[in-house]
Amino acid sequence: MFDVLSDDLMQKMDAYWRAANYLSVGQIYLQDNPLLEQPLRIEHIKPRLLGHWGTTPGLNLLYVHLNRLISAHDLDMIYIIGPGHGGPGLVANSYLEGSYTERYPAIERNRNGLQRLFRQFSWPNGVPSHVSPETPGSIHEGGELGYSLAHAYGAAFDNPDLIVACIVGDGEAETGALATSWHSNKFLNPARDGAVLPILHLNGFKIANPTILARIGRQELTDLMRGYGYEPIVVEGDDPKLVHHTLAAALERALADIRAIQAAARHQGVTVRPRWPMIILRTPKGWTGPKQVDGKQIEGTWRAHQVPIASFKDPTHVQLLEAWLRSYRPEELFDASGKFRDDLAVLAPTGHRRMSANPHANGGELLQPLSLPDFHGYAVTQSGPGTVKAEATRVLGAFLRDVMKSNLDAKNFRLFGPDETASNRLDAVLEVTDKEWMAEIEDVDVALGPDGRVMEVLSEHLCQGWLEGYLLTGRHGFFSCYEAFIHIVGSMFNQHAKWLKTCDAIPWRRPIASLNYLLTSHVWRQDHNGLSHQDPGFIDHVVNKKASVVRVYLPPDANCLLSVADHCLRSRNYVNLIVAGKQPEWQWLDIDSAVRHCSAGAGIWHWASNGEDDPDVVMACAGDVPTLETLAAVMLLREYVPDIRVRVVNVVDLMVLQPSSEHPHGLDDKRFDEIFTVDKPVVFAFHGYPWLIHRLTYRRRNHFNIHVRGYKEEGSTTTPFDMVVLNDLDRYRLALDAIRRIPRLAGEVEAATARYWATMQRHKLYIGEHGDDMPEVRDWSWQG
């Protein structure tokens, strides 16, 4: 156990650790006197103290030990820290190994730089207190807890030489996302993928409570880790010297185990799922900080979580802080100019081996575009609108299959889904690759194997977390999900969108591939699952985020879906939300028209319109089912009011509805007015909650005339047609809406209303018989 570190090396590593701790405390507290060259005075201390100390010394300890491991074995390693509140520690280490100054030259490696480093922390126009996009070496925002381990596995997939050291906080370990993330080891292939080394940091406390995993005893905890499929290595202590030795030995053993697992898999083939090592590190919260303040124990309690000495009204607190800072002996760590001493600095790896400068943690640097087959080749051919039916997602599946095939060698594309790839009709992909599976395989299994590139697990959290980790390290992916259940990862989407937004303002962060969602099995076709599976609100959730990073597409048919998907796979730094059904539906546009339509984002469908230069009404729609109902309503209208003039408008790219000042895709007012008119009634059939259309269009000149129908939480297990009826989105209702709003048809309204109710009576019988639902819509030759 004492073999790994010489006494000299241990002493130096301890000094390096002290330096990182000193810089961490300095960031939290100091605005001046960064090297303590003068006695500490109140005016050296920031007026507002913001930051998290408790987790930081442990993160710093692991950093210096991982540095030793990297240097000793020339490892390619990145560092993901779940307890991301420990931002000062990561900033400190990046500074110590020089990458911080490379990214931010004003933060020089001298006294001035130190002072700037300290002042900028948790300061207006400075850096956040958490690990954030501004932190070199990070792919993981430290604000919302629970996603570290999923990110770590995502980063490790298809990176055979990479080891992802992932610190799991014992607080975040209580979250749902983290609790299931341990099972990611059933999806990691030791031959093809890299390794994840989870390090559960038991510092024992959250902000106000002990943690569960620190209070269940060692046996239960190691049972739990074995149950999750890991071999735990326990390191425990509060004497730095002893912990240095045992931790170094533990890391050597873990690395040896990883190497043995990989060697076996790579030389003898992947046969069984290995039992990967993991480390349990139990050290005091706020270790090396003040033992007591005002008579209360700080170190080793939840009181060390944030700022251990929070008030300086008591002058002895200044002395307490000074003593704490001087306990790290800064004069031994920095030279007279304030530069970190060379004999310590050499302990860090160099160049890209530094965890804070590893290109995997700035994935855009490694990003290669996908090789994409020409999507025109997958188009549904048709002799005219409404002449053929197709399942949009099945058509997309063939395209995705060949995207997968074209990039098998590049190993940079994966498909993610919570047990739904086949249900969502993308299973053509399984013709060219398996679903990844490292757990046991039985005879009945189909398309499962260790080399699969389709990631299926019944956890939206894992799908999202893995995909984020995969994208952030410079690869590509596609996530298909039931529309209603994508809300499970609403908060993860928030954090990813915020990450992208922040990166937009950081020049050294290179663009990464967009996060592409396909939401299907959508609200209008939950025939047997009913109310619990009906929720189109994720669109609303997404459009709350910065316009620069979000895009929403509602392709009305398969060819439009192809065009949109191709576009999304080429895009960078966005979250693209695509909503499309999987059921057989009428098709409207040939592929060339689809491309033109999708490029414009919205447009008039002349073939479905008549007299469109001076329409009585604009029938607008967004979404596949609303498009069908709108077109059927148009047929009813021309039958009932032969001389009616109707303009049909379809919207694919929902963002065109916003003013161009609000979203880069927003139509300028002139173009919007050309399409939607400035004074004609607009009956708008929308896939989601109707008020979203109002929210997007309220600044438009004709907004007052826009009348929207959409989902309003009605219906459950029933026929698709009954669903649109119950939500007033059906063709009869849309036709009636139009008639009611056309002034010259005022005399018709009463008769049309009566006719509507008679139709609904028939409809009630009709759905009672549970028959076929969608009358056909074919003939587009206007006779009027």
Added chain:
Amino acid sequence: MFDVLSDDLMQKMDAYWRAANYLSVGQIYLQDNPLLEQPLRIEHIKPRLLGHWGTTPGLNLLYVHLNRLISAHDLDMIYIIGPGHGGPGLVANSYLEGSYTERYPAIERNRNGLQRLFRQFSWPNGVPSHVSPETPGSIHEGGELGYSLAHAYGAAFDNPDLIVACIVGDGEAETGALATSWHSNKFLNPARDGAVLPILHLNGFKIANPTILARIGRQELTDLMRGYGYEPIVVEGDDPKLVHHTLAAALERALADIRAIQAAARHQGVTVRPRWPMIILRTPKGWTGPKQVDGKQIEGTWRAHQVPIASFKDPTHVQLLEAWLRSYRPEELFDASGKFRDDLAVLAPTGHRRMSANPHANGGELLQPLSLPDFHGYAVTQSGPGTVKAEATRVLGAFLRDVMKSNLDAKNFRLFGPDETASNRLDAVLEVTDKEWMAEIEDVDVALGPDGRVMEVLSEHLCQGWLEGYLLTGRHGFFSCYEAFIHIVGSMFNQHAKWLKTCDAIPWRRPIASLNYLLTSHVWRQDHNGLSHQDPGFIDHVVNKKASVVRVYLPPDANCLLSVADHCLRSRNYVNLIVAGKQPEWQWLDIDSAVRHCSAGAGIWHWASNGEDDPDVVMACAGDVPTLETLAAVMLLREYVPDIRVRVVNVVDLMVLQPSSEHPHGLDDKRFDEIFTVDKPVVFAFHGYPWLIHRLTYRRRNHFNIHVRGYKEEGSTTTPFDMVVLNDLDRYRLALDAIRRIPRLAGEVEAATARYWATMQRHKLYIGEHGDDMPEVRDWSWQG
């Protein structure tokens, strides 16, 4: 092992199981010939086959065995099934024990009733295919997976005589929420609370894949369960006779263990956390269904998940279905009239002992109102608006402390929070109760213990799931959460809101206490946590749900928060969302004014207005920080434009903004126009994303004049005042917005704009110095 069941009893239980299975298959398939009195023909089969068979036989097996256990030991037990797709099984069992007919008299216990029972399933205007509010005995919607075990623990809290049998599907076990729910046993007190008996049903497959837990080997699985703190009892097999015996023995053992644990805790006191039993039941998916269809294995594979025989184009499939149905020997199970045979029916418990008629599963039947202290007694006293500061949530904390105290004997109130009760300044509650904690306790711990009624765990999923289970079984609760992270349970909120909406239409579902959220540590005061902690979008998410079940409150100060909280604790069947800050802020209303203001939902603040009969501008606000900025803007305006006439409007109840046709709280148009005028500019400062105000008001006459400021994803770690500046919500911007919109001040705009920019320049210096942020606002005597 063969001691528990006599051969005769085993045979009868097997017959009971066959009856439940027969009725389950009948629901999925048959629209006629319910007793198979004629040879099965295609017209007896539903034209559209919707449902889930795979999990159902296992659920039915457990039901009959739990029935035996209940009868043998006179147990008070409810049944929560995670694999809620197995709806037909629960409906079948409720029908067999008579409670279904009691709730739905048309579903008689004869041939006609059987036919109706079969036809209504997954049929328009019938019942959903999942377990749903319509299912007697259920408190758990079976659509979105992952929440069964958290619901089970919530139901067990404070119900010492109740045992909650909770079936965890091996599919749902992969979700994050379920993966962390196992740890709920660290929060269950065996003396005070009831018991949860988790039964992990390993049927091996999801919709398209094997499950993780079925493919990790028995040792890892039992290690995992021991690591979670349970003692697993494994039951495994595919021979019904053997499984009957081993399952009966396993349940007896589990019950004995539960009773022993409870007896020890109740007689000798709670000393150590017990190792509760749990059962692992491994049986084939779709057990007793077709072995093969079209040459493909069905039973024991994922292909049994939904409808094993899905198409009847092949006429032999009708024979296959008939053989399957007849394998249950319906003629032995039902008499000539179609009634379930008495000698089998007597196996079920009676009255409230039936799991489908247990009042805990219709919690409103048991609901007792909270004893509430008079909230006036906790009011902040003040000599006028803006004369005193208070921390709103701390004031609320004192009230909640006494709510807790007043209901300690009734044991029907708990507070829930993800490690944030103290951070959210509700810690006065800890003066009268501890935080519940059954894991190890150390000397440093404070306010932790086995009798606590504050539920803290770092998992929003567990807080939400426990609270839902607690409410659905007839108790009361309050959930405080950081505003940004409540999105973690956005999907759980969806399902609960849908449950409440559905219950509104089910007469026998009695009203339950509302689910009360307090969102604090909100977007405007994330001074050190920054961007990741800033997200007010949950309001948008909530208002998408049915108006009949959602309420949103933004109290501007502590006294309003008291009034709102009191109201919410008295309300029923809603989700109440309260957003309020925790920081010291100026107070505006004395308690009587606060009550009047909150009852109205919105109103003119005359004391802050002048010339309000004919205002130049309406300055509206919703939320505590926007209210402060609005009032400060008013002070700037009257200084800069002494003769300006300003009306100040504050909105507490956001739902008043909607038309009364859209929400029961909506102001009628007359009252809305009285407050907001029909033609004056309205500058609206809003807590959340600004477009929500447009979405709520777009039908109002003066909507065109409403100009909204709110959060737009700007700012990170910075001062509170800088946050409002960066999002254009600051007092200077609001004042400028007003001046720009008042026609008679057209000549002032240029000077005001210049002044604004000069102010902002000073502001930049100001925040650079990181000083105090919020200038005081006190003097409300208008001089004009």
